[in-house]
Amino acid sequence: xxxxxxxxxxxxxxxxxxxxxxxxxxxxxxxxxxxxxxxxxxxxxxxxxxxxxxxxxxxxxxxxxxxxxxxxxxxxxxxxxxxxxxxxxxxxxxxxxxxxxxxxxxxxxxxxxxxxxxxxxxxxxxxxxxxxxxxxxxxxxxxxxxxxxxxxxxxxxxxxxxxxxxxxxxxxxxxxxxxxxxxxxxxxxxxxxxxxxxxxxxxxxxxxxxxxxxxxxxxxxxxxxxxxxxxxxxxxxxxxxxxxxxxxxxxxxxxxxxxxxxxxxx
Amino acid sequence: xxxxxxxxxxxxxxxxxxxxxxxxxxxxxxxxxxxxxxxxxxxxxxxxxxxxxxxxxxxxxxxxxxxxxxxxxxxxxxxxxxxxxxxxxxxxxxxxxxxxxxxxxxxxxxxxxxxxxxxxxxxxxxxxxxxxxxxxxxxxxxxxxxxxxxxxxxxxxxxxxxxxxxxxxxxxxxxxxxxxxxxxxxxxxxxxxxxxxxxxxxxxxxxxxxxxxxxxxxxxxxxxxxxxxxxxxxxxxxxxxxxxxxxxxxxxxxxxxxxxxxxxxxxxxxxxxxxxxxxxxxxxxxxxxxxxxxxxxxxxxxxxxxxxxxxxxxx
Numbered sequence: 001x002x003x004x005x006x007x008x009x010x011x012x013x014x015x016x017x018x019x020x021x022x023x024x025x026x027x028x029x030x031x032x033x034x035x036x037x038x039x040x041x042x043x044x045x046x047x048x049x050x051x052x053x054x055x056x057x058x059x060x061x062x063x064x065x066x067x068x069x070x071x072x073x074x075x076x077x078x079x080x081x082x083x084x085x086x087x088x089x090x091x092x093x094x095x096x097x098x099x100x101x102x103x104x105x106x107x108x109x110x111x112x113x114x115x116x117x118x119x120x121x122x123x124x125x126x127x128x129x130x131x132x133x134x135x136x137x138x139x140x141x142x143x144x145x146x147x148x149x150x151x152x153x154x155x156x157x158x159x160x161x162x163x164x165x166x167x168x169x170x171x172x173x174x175x176x177x178x179x180x181x182x183x184x185x186x187x188x189x190x191x192x193x194x195x196x197x198x199x200x201x202x203x204x205x206x207x208x209x210x211x212x213x214x215x216x217x218x219x220x221x222x223x224x225x226x227x228x229x230x231x232x233x234x235x236x237x238x239x240x241x242x243x244x245x246x247x248x249x250x251x252x253x254x255x256x257x258x259x260x261x262x263x264x265x266x
Numbered sequence: 267x268x269x270x271x272x273x274x275x276x277x278x279x280x281x282x283x284x285x286x287x288x289x290x291x292x293x294x295x296x297x298x299x300x301x302x303x304x305x306x307x308x309x310x311x312x313x314x315x316x317x318x319x320x321x322x323x324x325x326x327x328x329x330x331x332x333x334x335x336x337x338x339x340x341x342x343x344x345x346x347x348x349x350x351x352x353x354x355x356x357x358x359x360x361x362x363x364x365x366x367x368x369x370x371x372x373x374x375x376x377x378x379x380x381x382x383x384x385x386x387x388x389x390x391x392x393x394x395x396x397x398x399x400x401x402x403x404x405x406x407x408x409x410x411x412x413x414x415x416x417x418x419x420x421x422x423x424x425x426x427x428x429x430x431x432x433x434x435x436x437x438x439x440x441x442x443x444x445x446x447x448x449x450x451x452x453x454x455x456x457x458x459x460x461x462x463x464x465x466x467x468x469x470x471x472x473x474x475x476x477x478x479x480x481x482x483x484x485x486x487x488x489x490x491x492x493x494x495x496x497x498x499x500x501x502x503x504x505x506x507x508x509x510x511x512x513x514x515x516x517x518x519x520x521x522x523x524x525x526x527x528x529x530x531x532x533x534x535x536x537x538x539x540x541x542x543x544x545x546x547x548x549x550x551x552x553x554x555x556x557x558x559x560x561x562x563x564x565x566x567x568x569x570x571x572x573x574x575x576x577x578x579x580x581x
Contacts, residue, residue: 003356003364013355105351109404111317112345113368116337263318266308266349 006110006120010127014093018131021089022138025082029139032077033146036070043068070152071159071232074143079162079228083169086135087198090170091191093131094177097124098255099187102265111264118256121178125252128174136167155232162231168244169226173198175251176222182255185265198222222247268293268415268446269314273323276309283309284470287323291448296441298461298478299450306470307450308348311419314448315345327415341369344408348419348450350400354393358403361392365407372410380406383432398424409436416440418449422456434460487521489531490544497538504530515541 002012047068066072098121101107110120140163144156176197181190201221208218218224225240225247269291276283284306291297301307312318314325316336325332327339352361358381366372381388386402395403401424408416422430437460440447451457457464458478466474486508491497492515499512502519506527510519521527535543 003360004367006368009364013353105347105349106353108312108317108347109345109351109365109407110368111336112315112340112343112347113365114337114341115368119337261319264312266312 006115006123007127010097010124011130014127014131017089017093018134018138021086022135023142025086025135025139026142029078029143030146032074033143033150033152035077036073036152037150039073040068040070066229066233070147071155071162074159074162075228075232078143079166079232082139082166083173083223083226084199084202086166086170087173087195087202089135090132090173091177091194091198093128094174095181095187095190095194097121097128097178097181098259099181099185099190102185103187105266107264108266117260121182121252121256121259125175125178125255128178129171132167132170132174136164136170139163139166158232161236162228165226165228165231165236165241168241168248169222171248172222172244172251175248175255179251179255179258182258182262185262267291267326268328269297269417269448270326270329271310271314271323272326274310274313274320274325275322276313276318277321282306282470283321284313284467287467287470287472289465289472289475291446293446294441294444295462296437296447296449296460298457298464299448299467300452300454300457300464301450301467302452305467307452307467308419309470310467311348311417311448311450314417315340315343342414344411344413344416346404346408346416346418346421350404352392352400352403354391357389357391358386358395358406359388361403362388362407362410366410369411373412376412377406377410380409380436383436384429385432396424398426398429401425402429405433405436409440412443412445414445416445416447416449418447420451421449422451422453430456486523487528488518488544488546489521490516490518490542491535491540492516492542492544494539494541501538502531502534504534507531 002008067076098107101110111117140160143159143163147153147156147159173194177190177194180194181187184190184193202223204214205218205221205223208214208221208224222244225243227237227240230237230240267290269289271287271289274287274289275285287306287310289310299307299310309318313320314327314332316325316332319333328342330339332339356364362372362377366377378388381402384402384405386399386406392400392403401421405418405421408418422433425433434456437447437449441462447460449461461478463475463477464481465472466476494515496512496515497517499510499517502510502517504527506522506524508520508522510517521531
């Protein structure tokens with residue numbers, strides 16, 4: 001059944017990535033979760049220490065003021081770092097979808113069959129979307145089960161939502177990587193460009209919170225639209241989710257159009 | 267026409283791919299597309315398949331322009347890409363299943379017969395296959411759905427001679443069923459064996475299209491005349507003589523089938539003191555090479571010194 005079409009085959013090819021990233025990130029999450037009980041006892045001393053730190057530093061490393069509460073701990077230690085790490089998955093898979101087959105040479109064989117180019121990109125990207133969601137589901141299962149194990153059960157819904165909130169930013173990263181790979185043809189160059197843009201936007205947004213000169217430019221950073229604090233402490237900002245999904249769609253459509261007209265490299 | 271190109275031209279930046287290519291492959295024929303590596307054979311095929319887009323000109327399949335209609339047209343094609351790449355993590359059977367599904371299913375009885383005839387174990391992982399075995403997978407997927415047109419880029423690379431023969435038989439069967447084959451090759455005997463017509467491509471240009479039978483009829487003769495003293499080449503500026511070069515006391519040239527050409531040469535040669543006359547039927551390969559050299563510097567490398575072949579007359 002996994003060989004029925006290009007979508008299922010791509011998903012099959014991604015099964016290692018799905019399990020690796022899902023379980024890997026999940027275990028990392030467990031570590032953070034299981035550290036919380038011992039950390040909780042020392043929060044008073046930490047808060048005292050943080051008072052002496054400049055706002056720039058605490059701003060950059062996340063919202064430390066709420067760190068003593070369990071969701072605050074997860075936010076600083078997990079949800080603010082999750083997406084930049086998952087960006088590696090998004091970029092590697094995103095550039096691999098088309099450029100990977102192209103560099104291997106299997107694209108010639110695929111396109112010798114009655115399959116339209118736009119359909120090919122769509123099937124492949126759909127597999128990436130599903131893979132991303134499966135990873136986040138795995139990660140969520142780890143986070144929630146870990147929380148239950150240490151007895152932090154009061155905000156499970158928010159924790160689950162915060163985990164799933166990593167999906168849109170990861171999709172935008174993957175679509176950006178796909179677009180780069182279609183436009184630049186070289187997978188290596190595409191990897192580099194996409195990573196620089198994504199990680200750059202992470203730094204731009206984080207620094208922009210406290211560095212005034214950068215503040216006006218935060219709006220162009222992808223990460224400006226990823227706000228884990230809001231999900232954990234207030235409510236999810238659907239506007240942000242919408243913007244990330246819209247960007248995903250824009251990158252995807254540009255990829256479709258660019259791929260439709262360009263030569264397939266040998 | 268099953269395959270047709272009109273002024274088909276492709277540049278990669280400033281680099282020439284193919285230029286002003288006018289090809290026409292008829293229904294039911296096996297057309298050989300012959301040329302050395304780098305001549306533009308794969309570029310032509312990739313243009314026909316709409317993998318790359320022409321700088322100008324058009325390609326047609328089954329009388330329809332490929333551009334914008336490639337996916338529908340490909341349903342009727344079986345394609346073996348040049349420098350075939352496969353997904354190594356699948357078994358041959360899984361790989362064929364997947365590709366078959368892209369076409370809406372496979373006739374497994376026929377696929378198994380193909381595998382058996384080409385001597386391929388479908389249960390093994392493709393990644394572990396030798397080059398030749400991968401090529402067999404490529405051939406099977408191209409033949410699997412009995413397409414109206416087979417486009418095969420260097421189909422016999424890596425195949426051992428017995429399997430090559432089986433492949434030739436498969437091509438013969440396709441021809442017998444009235445289906446069409448367009449195959450590229452740089453191996454003349456292969457084209458000689460399986461094709462009805464041949465198109466010769468050189469440096470991106472189609473230099474000749476001939477019936478194989480016609481080409482054989484037109485066989486050039488290769489001649490080497492050795493005299494007792496150097497003879498001016500202009501003395502042999504005769505009808506039918508081409509590509510003449512002088513080497514010491516010898517003159518080497520190709521002689522074509524123009525009426526009276528042999529007679530003229532022999533009579534002219536008789537005016538000098540002839541020591542040796544080497545004369546043989548040119549092989550298809552020589553004819554092919556003659557086409558090529560004609561357009562190069564005009565120099566013809568000396569005739570082969572093979573004494574065992576051809577008529578040898580000592581004077």
